[in-house]
Amino acid sequence: MAAKISQMNINNPENRSALITESDETIVKVEGLKKLFPLTTGMFKRSTSFIHAVDDVDFYIREGESLGLVGESGSGKTTVGKLLVRLLEPTNGHIRMLLDVADQDIARLRGRSLKRFRWHVQMIFQDPYESLNPRRTIFDTVSEPLSVQGIGDIAQREDRVAELLTMVGLAPAETFMFRFPHELSGGQRQRIAIARALIVSPSFVVADEPTSMLDVSIRTGVMNLMRDLADQLGVTYLYITHDLAVARYMTERLAVMYLGKIVEMGETEDVLANPLHPYTRALLSAVPVPDPTLKREPPNIKGSIAKAIDPIPRCRFYDRCPLASRVCEDNDHPPLEEKGPDHWTACYMV
C-alpha cells in the first residue's frame, strides 16, 4: 500500500521517504508540552488568567502501538490530541516524531514542512455527523487528502478510494463512492472518516473518541476494524477516550490525565490491574460493571473536578485526594516517576 502511494507519486520531488526505524522504536516523543488558553476580561480583552489545559506533559508512543489517553471531560486529553496533529499551537514544549528522513520537532514546523507533516499524521474525530461535509460525495471526502497533497490523477485517486472503502468494510465500493453522508448510517460514516484518515498511509493517527457516538452493536465493528487496520498497516494510534473499558480493548499502553497533567502511565493491563495513583484508583472504581451480582465499593474521592485556571503550585489532585498530606501542598505538582517496569505515576504518597 505504501508502495502504491510512492508509485503514484513518482514524479513528485518531495517524495516521502521510508519511515526510518532506528534501534529506537519510539515514533512520538512529547516533552514538556504545554497549552494555555487565555481568559480575557475587560474592554481591551486583556488576558488576566489562563486555563492550563495541558501543563508540562511528557510521554512517548512506540511504533505500531496504540496509546490510550483517558480522563474526564476537561482533563485536557482532546487538547493533547489537537496539539499532536498541529490543529493547535503549543504554548511551550517539544513534540518529536520520527516520520521522515529525520526526526523533527513538530511544534516548530512551518509552511511546506507542515504540509508534508500532514501527510504522515491524521485525525479521526468523535462525531461522524459533524466531521463529514454534507454537500460532498464520499469520493470527494475520502480523496481530499490526496488532492491536497497533489497525489495521483483522478483515475488513480478513484482506484485508491475504492481500495480504502473496501478495506473499511464498505463494499462494493462503487455503490458508496458517489453517495452523500446523509445516505449513510453513523457506523458507515465513521468508516468513511477512517478511510479518509488512512488514504495517505499515515504513520500516526490521533483518534478522538471515534466510537463514542455509535451504538453498541455497531461500535464493536468499528473498534475491531481500527485494530485490524493498525495490525495490517502498522499505524500508530493515540486513542483518546473517556471510556476505560474501550481503552482497555483498544490500547497497549495507557496514560491517565487529570487537569492538564498525566498522573499515571504504563501498560494498559498493568495500569488497570495495579493502579497506583489515587485518581486512577477512583476512576477505575467508578466504572460500572456489566454484572448485577457484583457490588462495587464507591470511589474514594472528594468533591468534583474543577477547572485548571491559574492552578496553585501544588498537586493538582490535592483537593480531591484521600491521601493528601503536607508534602502534596507544600510542593509543586509531583513529577512522573517510574514506580515499576514502564509504570509511571506522579504522586508523592505512592
Add this chain to the structure above:
Amino acid sequence: MTDYLLKVEDLTMHYMTRTGEVSAVDNVSFALRKGESMGLVGESGCGKTSIAATLLKLLPENAKVKSGKVLVNGTELLSLSEEEMRSIRWKRISMVFQAAMNSLNPVYKVGDQIIEALENHNMISSNEEARKRVEDLFLLVDLDPKMMDQYPHEYSGGMRQRAVIAMAMACHPDLIIADEPTTALDVIVQDNLLREMTAIQKKLGMSMIYISHDIAVIAEVSDRIGVMYAGRLVEYGSAKQIFKRPLHPYTHGLMSTFPSIVGPKRELKTMPGEPPDLINPPSGCRFHPRCPKAQQICSQQAPEFRDLSGDHYVGCYFPMEVTFDGG
C-alpha cells in the same frame, strides 16, 4: 396482580412521517411491581424513549397509539384526557430527561422552578413551607440548599442533573422514568448520582424505570431488565436471570459486544448488519436478518413473547441454551 404498579399491555405506537409510518413501538407488554426498578436497554431508535413518552402521554403530534393499555395503580392512562393526565404527571409519574439543561428554564432560579411544580399540584400552602420542601429535596439529592436561589447556568452538569432529579421527586411520585440520566456525565459523577438515585428509590419505596444504552449501568441499578430491539421488547426478566442466562440471541450478542474492565481481556464479537429502518421493518422477527440462529419461520411470523422460565420472558423461537460465559 394487585402488587403491580405499572402494567403495559400490547402497546403499539407509530409515528406518521412524510416518508411513511414508523413502527416505533410494537406490541410491547411488561409489568413492574411497586418499589422495583426496571432497566430498559437498547440501541438508539429501538423505541425505549418512545415507550417513556407514551407512559407520560408526552408524545409529539405525529405519534399515534394504535393499540394497548397502560395501567398505573389500576388506572388506564391512555384513555385519560389531557387535563386528567396533568394531575398524574409529576404526582404519580415523573420523568428525568437526558439533557438536564433543557429541562430547566434558564431564566428562573432552580428553587423557584421546583416550587412552581409543587404549587401546580397543590402540594404546599405557604412560601415558607415551599422553601422548606425544596431544602429537603436538595439535601436528599446532595445539593447545597443555598443553591436553590441560583440559576441553572451556575450549576455544573452533575448538579443540574441532581436538581432535575429533585424536581422529579418533588411531588412524591410512585414512578420515576429516568431517560439516560447520566449519559452526558463523567464516570465518577455518574457513579455518585446512580448510587444516590438507587438509595432514594429504596428509601422512599418508589418504582423506577431507567432507560439506557449502557448495559453496564442498567446491570447495576435495575432489579428487572427489558431488552428492546427495533420497537419490540425481545426479553424481560430479573437482572440476574438476564445476565446469567440471556435467552434472546440479540441480548446475548449485546453482551458479547460490550467491553469490560473486569475479568480477562477478551475478543469482542461483532454483530453483523445494522438495526433496521422501522418504516419497513423486517417481516416476522425483526432481528432475523442479523440473527445467527434464524430459521425459515423467523422471517414468516413474529414469535410470541412468552414466559420461558419463571418470570423470564422472551420473544424468540430458538432461545439461547448456553449460559453467558463472557462471550
